[in-house]
Amino acid sequence: MQLNVFRRRVLTLLVLGVCTTPAGSGVLPDDRTDALYHRYQGGGITIQGPSVLVQKKITDNFAVNGNWYQDYISSASVDVKLSASPYKEKRTQESAGFQYLHGKSTYSAGFIHSSEPDYRSNTTYYSLSQDMFGDLTTFSMTYKRGWDKVYRDVKDTASGRISNDPSFGGFDKDGNPISFKDADHRGYAIGLSQILTRTLIASVNYEVLTDQGYLGSPYRKILYRNPGAALGYTQADQIYPNTRTSNAGSVQLKYYLPYRAALTGSYRYFSDTWGIRAHTAELGYTHPAFKRWIFDGTLRFYTQNAASFYSDLFPRANFQNFMARDRELAAFNSYTVGAGVSYDFPIPRNPWINRSSFSVRFDHLLIDYKDFRNATLIGPGGGFTVDNAPLYKLNANIYQAFLSVWF
């Protein structure tokens, strides 16, 4: 049913595309390099690292881009404390892509590779965008395909060494162990950017994502009520569905104020076959000042209901086919407030640099869970039982600092 809606919208936009005026010339992104340091700290987790992005035009109609990104993760989150051990690990992501401009059409494609000790991911994407209606409108379509391998790390009790569980994926027909489980992903997105007035522009996006394979976390556990157990509950493995399809639609508006400043407002609606419905609303204000400075402020609100197979505490073992306690699937409200500032500065004696700026940004994230309790407080140490443990709240600070150079 949802896919039919998607097809109808694609067809409508393609029919509009038939009536467009002949092609002229489009624009490729600016040549620029960004070097970012990011740090996320909250809920017992610290994730930090660098990210470097390069965009460069090779000819007037051909550009390439590349990104190198790292996360250094140190985790003792509430989930890890409950069912695993605190750990440290590194995740590296590399991507490369190109854009080819032909008339008013831009063709893009790229590849993304991500690697961490217990997760490998490869994604390819292909995109077409078309300027139309006197360049007031840009229509884009993207298809992406991902192949992931999920591993489970285990700790050798004798040596303390951590390695992949050699038989996490089961055994092949010859009886050889398989160390991973597959997860495949497909995505179909369409977007429309529309100049509405001299000071107002809108962007509308719609995306369908489908997943198939192992979609859960091999470490996190469910809890089920067990009056005979010391803490009143027992842990068991999560059981996820092997498929998921989601639909998301968003609209974003940007308005140029009379005194050179910009207002941004956006809204996104999300639904999936796991029963999650979510709303995201965001407001932003951008204010240039003192010739070289740009100030930004943003507010973001997000709310979702729980997945149909989520429960903080299942009534008994094997209660239903699918069972999960990942807090990403719980019901919660999330609030983010952020501010940033950019400073444009000249680099003397470098004629090949057009512009350079240094930016810092700080955001505070609060997630207020409605049905996810802090189970680490259950027992004599915490003083709570399975019935009155407090709902969990996540407070996190997000820091970014980056240098941008246009050349």
Added chain:
Amino acid sequence: MLTRTMLVAVGLGLLLSGCSPIQPWVKPYEREHFADPIMSFNRDPVSGAYFDHVFESREGARGATGGVGGGCGCN
């Protein structure tokens, strides 16, 4: 009968006008504000991609942000 003929004529007229070149109602020389970096939907792509990843790792919703994404880092 006459009303139906008029409706068909108006409908056909609208249909045909749909395939005529659309005149841009905001002329190119009136779009200088959109060249200002503060009007870009993705002024700092490296920061925007990072934010998408931060939220996608902690929320059930995903997609329709204009980015591609990839990998997990879902801790």
